[in-house]
Amino acid sequence: MRVLGIETSCDETGVAVFEAGRGIRAERLASQVAIHAAFGGVVPELASRDHIAKLLPMVQGVLGEAGLSLRDLDAIAYTAGPGLIGALMVGGSLASSLAYALKIPAIPVHHLEGHLLACMLEESRPEFPFLALLVSGGHSQLIEVAGIGRYRIIGETLDDAAGEAFDKVARLLGLPYPGGPQLAALAERGNPQRYTLPRPLKNQGLDMSFSGLKTAMRLAIEASRGADGALTEPVRADLAASFQAAVVDTLTGKCRQALEFTGLPRLIVAGGVGANRALRSSLAELGQRLGVRVYYPRPALCTDNGAMIAYAGWCRAAAGERTLRIIARPRWPLDELTPPN
Ligand code: KG4
Ligand code: ZN
Numbered sequence: 001m002r003v004l005g006i007e008t009s010c011d012e013t014g015v016a017v018f019e020a021g022r023g024i025r026a027e028r029l030a031s032q033v034a035i036h037a038a039f040g041g042v043v044p045e046l047a048s049r050d051h052i053a054k055l056l057p058m059v060q061g062v063l064g065e066a067g068l069s070l071r072d073l074d075a076i077a078y079t080a081g082p083g084l085i086g087a088l089m090v091g092g093s094l095a096s097s098l099a100y101a102l103k104i105p106a107i108p109v110h111h112l113e114g115h116l117l118a119c120m121l122e123e124s125r126p127e128f129p130f131l132a133l134l135v136s137g138g139h140s141q142l143i144e145v146a147g148i149g150r151y152r153i154i155g156e157t158l159d160d161a162a163g164e165a166f167d168k169v170a171r172l173l174g175l176p177y178p179g180g181p182q183l184a185a186l187a188e189r190g191n192p193q194r195y196t197l198p199r200p201l202k203n204q205g206l207d208m209s210f211s212g213l214k215t216a217m218r219l220a221i222e223a224s225r226g227a228d229g230a231l232t233e234p235v236r237a238d239l240a241a242s243f244q245a246a247v248v249d250t251l252t253g254k255c256r257q258a259l260e261f262t263g264l265p266r267l268i269v270a271g272g273v274g275a276n277r278a279l280r281s282s283l284a285e286l287g288q289r290l291g292v293r294v295y296y297p298r299p300a301l302c303t304d305n306g307a308m309i310a311y312a313g314w315c316r317a318a319a320g321e322r323t324l325r326i327i328a329r330p331r332w333p334l335d336e337l338t339p340p341n
Contacts, residue, residue: 001074003317004059004098005310008051008091009083009111010137011035011042011178014306015058017066017073018314024121024307025066029300030054033178040177041167048086055094062306070102075322077313080108081329082138088328096326105322107313112136112334114308115270116145118301121311126295131264133255133283136271137163137180140251141334142206142258145268148315149339154262155206155254162247162273165210169217169243173236183240184276190234190241195220197246199253206258208250217243244278252282259292268295275299316340 002025007014016027032050036042063069078095081088092108099106116132119125132143140162142155160168163180170179175186197216200209217239224235231239255267269283274296287294301308319340 001314001318002068002072003075003077003310003314004073005306005313006055006076006078006091006095007304007306007309008055008087009079010087010304011047012304013051013054013058014304014309015062016306016310017062017068018307018310020314026062027305027307028058028062029305030058037177040171044084044086047084048090051087051090055090070098073102073104075105075107075313075317077107077109077309077317079111079114079309080327081332082111083330085328085330092326092328105317107317107321108323108327109309109312110332110334110337112139113337114312116143117312117315118270118297118308119268119295121301121307122297126266126268129264130266130268131258131262132268132270133251134270135162135251135273137161137167139271140208142254144262144264147339149337151335151337153335154258155208157208157210159209159211160214162210162251165214165247166273168214172218172221173240180272184244186237187240187244190237192241192245194238195242197242199246199250202253206254208254213246248278248282251279252286255283256286256290259290266293266295270302272303274302
């Protein structure tokens with residue numbers, strides 16, 4: 001069974017073909033960074049328009065690269081939410097109309113289920129059940145994953161998502177959009193112990209909070225400016241490193257508590273912040289300490305991509321799932337999902 005996957009929930013257009021037994025046959029990703037950079041964040045209307053312009057040529061490109069034609073597809077999966085409504089509609093409309101014309105199923109995929117299952121595309125893949133730390137631009141959740149569609153959220157952020165905190169603090173430090181990866185790169189050159197920052201809700205259950213940390217950073221930044229109002233390069237790097245250390249410590253502490261609480265023997269890391277090197281090494285260390293195996297997809301599978309949507313779509317298409325409606329749900333709680341049929 002071959003499934004085309006289409007991701008258009010935010011500011012990346014992702015297309016891939018997954019084939020059972022062979023894995024990802026071809027994939028492409030188009031980033032909209034250059035379009036949104038001038039505005040310091042994603043402009044939804046510009047995002048939708050760019051998805052429209054890029055999507056069909058990318059589908060043709062991916063099929064060509066895999067040596068396949070549309071007729072070789074068995075299903076078309078698309079991100080149905082959560083995400084920007086206009087952007088979701090672009091992927092949903094193209095996927096549904098192609099599927100209708102080809103008389104094959106269109107499979108609406110939950111974006112976070114895509115992230116959660118991305119680790120299955122790696123050679124060493126976890127068995128169920130596992131604990132997942134899902135940290136992206138819009139979500140920070142600890143999820144007990146018993147199987148496909150069997151998700152129990154056991155902890156989540158009470159305010160900002162971890163990725164959102166990275167992006168907002170990056171902006172305070174004067175870094176260009178998209179801030180998270182830029183802040184992480186700056187942090188590599190800094191001293192993480194230079195500034196003392198809070199570890200919010202430490203040892204206080206499984207929920208998280210990042211808005212207080214953001215405020216602490218704002219104050220630290222203001223206090224560090226020179227007489228001319230500027231931040232020197234070493235100070236910026238130390239601020240970035242100290243902030244990153246606070247987020248990584250907090251997430252690592254929450255994972256430790258969640259692993260102890262659930263007794264789960266495996267931890268997987270998903271979502272854009274999962275690409276963060278400091279977080280990956282801190283969780284690897286935690287796993288060693290607790291005797292828990294830690295899995296994380298390669299960084300390109302942590303951030304948004306078409307491959308995870310093709311794979312999650314395949315999991316559901318193989319079980320016979322299908323729908324005739326075009327589904328686009330800007331808000332869609334992950335724990336509303338059910339197992340495939
Ligand atoms: O999963 P994702 O690509 O999109 C969403 O579904 O939100 O996650 C994007 C988020 C952004 O907030 C971005 O700044 C953050 O992930 N991110 C990172 C890194 N790479 C991406 N944050 C910290 N370190 C990174 N290396
Ligand atoms: Zn995402």
